[in-house]
Amino acid sequence: MFVLMVKKKTVPKGVKLVSLYYFIISALTMLVALIVGVVGSIVVNIIEIEQAWMSIVGTAGLIVIGIIFAVFSVLYFIVGKSLRKGKYWAWIVAIVLSSVGVLSSFTAIAGGDFFLSPFKLLINGGILYYLGFNEEGKAYFKTNTKKKKKKK
Numbered sequence: 001m002f003v004l005m006v007k008k009k010t011v012p013k014g015v016k017l018v019s020l021y022y023f024i025i026s027a028l029t030m031l032v033a034l035i036v037g038v039v040g041s042i043v044v045n046i047i048e049i050e051q052a053w054m055s056i057v058g059t060a061g062l063i064v065i066g067i068i069f070a071v072f073s074v075l076y077f078i079v080g081k082s083l084r085k086g087k088y089w090a091w092i093v094a095i096v097l098s099s100v101g102v103l104s105s106f107t108a109i110a111g112g113d114f115f116l117s118p119f120k121l122l123i124n125g126g127i128l129y130y131l132g133f134n135e136e137g138k139a140y141f142k143t144n145t146k147k148k149k150k151k152k
Contacts (some may be wrong), residue, residue, distance in 0.1 A: 012036065022076050037067065041066075101123075
């Protein structure tokens with residue numbers, strides 16, 4: 001009997017860390033979705049608004065915003081899971097999201113936001129460096145880009 005040994009590619013610690021970051025962001029985004037969509041709608045209905053249509057529009061608006069946050073939460077989760085699996089497309093998405101995060105952090109700092117923006121700049125800058133410039137980070141995803149030659 002023959003036993004087929006398959007060498008499984010180990011996930012670098014940096015990729016695990018970036019993936020964990022996306023899982024945490026996914027959970028926080030889902031929490032925001034629930035707070036905005038459910039709790040916000042309840043609060044709008046508790047507050048006595050003289051015109052009923054304003055209450056309906058407010059409730060519908062908060063539910064739509066909650067759904068948008070929930071969709072982003074699912075997308076963050078998929079990116080985090082796919083990064084761990086070494087998917088090339090998730091690597092590209094993470095680099096783009098980190099680049100946008102770096103730019104938005106610079107913009108916020110220039111506008112005077114010194115509360116969370118420097119922290120977000122460090123996180124997104126670290127992710128961008130690791131995935132875009134670090135050899136270990138790049139090599140893990142580059143192995144999945146090689147196309148298999150078809151036998152004729």
